[in-house]
Amino acid sequence: MDKFTQKLQASLENIQPDPEKKYGIERLNALGVVNFEGTKDPIDVEAWMNQIGKCFEVMRCPEHRKVSLATFLLQKQAEDWWKLLKNRRGDQEEICWEEFRKAFFERFYPRSSRDMKQDEFLQLMQENMTVAEYELKYTELSKYGLYIVVDEKERCRRFETGLKQEIRTSVTTIA
Incomplete structure (x- = not known):
């Protein structure tokens, strides 16, 4: 054995x-x-x-x-x-x-490149984009604002702020 x-x-x-x-x-x-x-x-x-x-x-x-x-x-x-x-x-x-x-x-x-991306995120506005295109760009750039947008409420607020005025008014009224 x-x-x-x-x-x-x-x-x-x-x-x-x-x-x-x-x-x-x-x-x-x-x-x-x-x-x-x-x-x-x-x-x-x-x-x-x-x-x-x-x-x-x-x-x-x-x-x-x-x-x-x-x-x-x-x-x-x-x-x-x-x-x-x-x-x-x-x-x-x-x-x-x-x-x-x-x-x-x-x-x-370099930090300067990351700072540029962070600024792009902070200044992002819907302008001529569709809401879907804006959401895609917002999601893509949001990783550069992790220290700025620390929770879901702030993330939503910042997203709404970048929407066109007529859409933002509708979204804010619904919320």
Whole structure:
């Protein structure tokens, strides 16, 4: 019986998935993640970071693996930036994911660009858009106003404020 138990245990060990593969670059590739070469277009920067974030969520990737996986995907200008950042930090402890995200956005999505998007959100008006188009644009830009529009009531108020006067009057009367 003891020999049987040993064989069974050995075969079970052979079937268990390799944790390196579970949280590896192959899994990211299978999920459709792409390399990031660096860009001046904030939309591309945001899209890449959102994509990799969603992949990490689906993979249930542990925090300590995220930076090494993300930086593996950096190419050209982005890879040069990462090497320089690591070199400047020297032998300090490993950079955590949130610290990496912050440094990444500071480099590839400057504060001035984010401020412009926030201003665009704050100044958004329906004007010649349909209500559906306005709602779509409002939703798209609202992520830049998360610290301004902190609850549902404020979100609705700000949305109504941007509507054309004749529509706003109807909405306010109904509410």
